[in-house]
Amino acid sequence: MQISLVYGLNALSAALFLMTVFLFLASRQTAASLSLFVRQALLLSASALLQAYALHSLDLLLVAVITIVAKAFIIPWMLRRSLGASFQSRREVELAVSVPTSLMIAIGASLVAYFVSQPLAERMPSFVAVNLPVGLAGLLISVYALAVRREALPQFLSLLMLDNAAFFAGIAIATTSALWEIVAALEGIVVTIIVVLLTRTISERIGTTHVSRLSGLREEGSR
Amino acid sequence: MLVLLPLLPLVAALVSLIPAKPVFARVATLVAALAALAIALWTAQQVGMSGNVTPLRQWIGADALSALLILLQAVLAVTAALYSWGYIAREAEGDETRERRYYFDLNLFVTSLFLVPILLQPALTWVAVELTTLLSVFLVSFNRTAEGLEAAWKYAILTIMGATVAVLGILLLLHALQGVSPGAPETWASLTGTAARMSPDLLRLAFVLVLVGFGTKVGLFPLHTWLPDAHSQAPSPVCALLSGVEVSTVLYVILRLMPVWNVIPHFPVHDWLIAFGLMSVGAAAFLLLQVHDFKRMLAYSTVEHMGIIVTAIGFGQAGSYAGLYQIVTHGLAKSLAFYAAGAVLLIYRTRNIADVRGLLRTSPFSGAALLAAALAIAGVPPFAVFLSEFSIFRSGLLAGYGWIVALLALFIAIAFIGVMLQVGRMVFGEAPAEQTHRRLPASVVGAISLSLLPVLVLGLYTPPLLHRLLTLASLAVSR
DSSP states (O other), X not given: OOHXXXXXXXXXXXXXXXXXXXXXXXXXXXXXXXXXHHHHHXXXXXXXXXXXXXXXXXXXXXXXXXXXXXXIIIHHHHHHHHSHHHHHOOOOOOBSSOHHHHHHHHXXXXXXXXXXXXXXXXXXXXXXXXXXXXXXXXXXXXXXXXXHBOSHHHHHHHHHHHHHHHHHHHHHHOTTOHHHHHHHHHHHHHHHHHHHHHHHHHHHHHSOOOGGGOOOOSTGGGO | OTTHHHHHHHHHHHHHTSSSOHHHHHHHXXXXXXXXXXHHHHHHHHHHHHSEEEEETTTEEEEHHHHHHHHHHHHHHHHHHHHHHHHHHHHHTTOHHHHHHHHHHHHHHHHHHHHHHHBOSHHHHHHHHHHHHHTTHHHHTTTOOHHHXXXXXXXXXXXXXXXXXXXXXXXXXXXXXXXXXXXXXXXXXXXXXXXXXXXXXXXXXXXXXXXXXXXXXXXXXXXXXXXHHHHHHSOHHHHXXXXXXXXXXXXXXXXXXXXXXXXXXXXXXXXXXXXXXXXXXXXXXXXXXXXXBHHHHHHHHHHHHHHHHHHHHHTOHHXXXXXXXXXXXXXXXXXXXXXXXXXXXXXXXOOBGGGOOOHHHHOHHHHHHHHHHHHHHTTOTTSHHHHHHXXXXXXXXXXXXXXXHHHHHHXXXXXXXXXXXXXXXXXXXOOOTTOOOOOOOHHHHHHHHHHHHHHHHHHXXXXXXXXXXXXXXXXXXXX
């Protein structure tokens, strides 16, 4: 495969990656959000594979494989198995801000990410020039998505998207430190186990995973 | 020896899983903490003499900054283990499985705390910081109340979010390192040694990501919202560890990178720190005036103190010594305060300030301990915090930050009024007629008495070893 084609395919995976972030922001159903997360993880792995090919890096190949196993299979399987009812529900996820407004904010965040990383990207290899602004945009939009979602599971999915975004930039930036990227991918599984256990306990004890209804801890509430 | 430090609580965690009487878990936790304290003291001695200890090159080691933090962590691990002995037995109400589970979680949490300052690779340190959150989530929700679960949820989501933002900053630094020194080991030392040759644009972005990311877990304003919840809902010995040392452990990562930030040309790193620090002190000071829960009051005081420390670091080299000293004095005083608050909770069974009256009459020991702890965290002489805060003011004035020092002093004064007003209402006056005195467990009394000692002693005398570690650590931070 020609190297220019590899760069082109990586740019395509980056564009699709950013699109999944926007679709996630617009998505109002938990099952659809999870499937977007899986697709995003596959795009993250695709980018790692392309870079592994271009740079002849065994480390990146390993990162790609572990990302697919952990994020496209194990984490979604654990979430569906433990919190299946939440995914089958056709009820719409409650958002603090309307979808059109959120999309406008996401466009603004993407522009900020582009202008912040532009001076860096000009002096860096092509993979970084593509992955850094897209990863940074994904990071900002995912933080926003987390802030406007009012239920536990969609909040956690935003956190997983945030993780993907950081690693989308990360695989291009730190190509030589695969050891800890592997540790971090495995750690994602630990995070999921802990959040699943916590969500189940919240659901059992309080009868809802609607975190906006968990509002006992405010100064005016503790009187 | 240093390699054993995180292994000791790990072994105690495994012992806690044995389905025997909880006393095994209690003894294992206390013995492991005492052994860890011995290792921490040995490390401090070695570092004091030779500057660093490196048992596993490029993997595990300690310099003065690490040794200082390890010492604080180990002291608090001992007092928390002792306090937990009687406190958790009463909280668990005879549920032996629950008590053993507590010690398992507590020891794992202490293991993760010990890992942060001894790992020599920033990426692995990041993993350890993430572990401190993951391994303490179930300690925060130990009581399984609605409020406890809410606090645990906010704690997990916000601090993991912060760590994920910070990871990109760390990755950028590693990329810059490989750019200027290909094949160099990815250690803290390599980063600080090559920072001057790195791209300033890249360092600026990394700084913002690391400050915002780890700042979330340090409890800096405006990302502090999870802290009063988590630090008030956990059992008191856990609160002591969270407020006394966990936030400082995360702050350590920002401090460790100060020599990297210091070389960024035309970038006001110190002004950023002062701005975040002052905002945190100011916000916490005003929130302290309207708080109704005495454990939340102590948690807001942690936000205030983290702000003071970050402002001090922003003052430069002289501020670094004072700021690091404040990390030690605050950690000791805040653990004492949470132990005293736990004793009040055992007696009154409420965290509501309005429901606690006449504490000095109901339980003179708890009342006196809470009053002493409040005076200590408010920075009244002769307690240690007074000395460190005074040093911060002095360093700020010497560095030419007169107006900042004035504003800082004003916020600290407001916080002082807030804390003393609330505590004054609790300890003085007539006790409610229906309130009966409940005998405190001996371990609770012992841990409080033990914690009071260094808070008093360090206000009057700085041991030469501590002074040496502070000097070396402040040089490492302000290089």
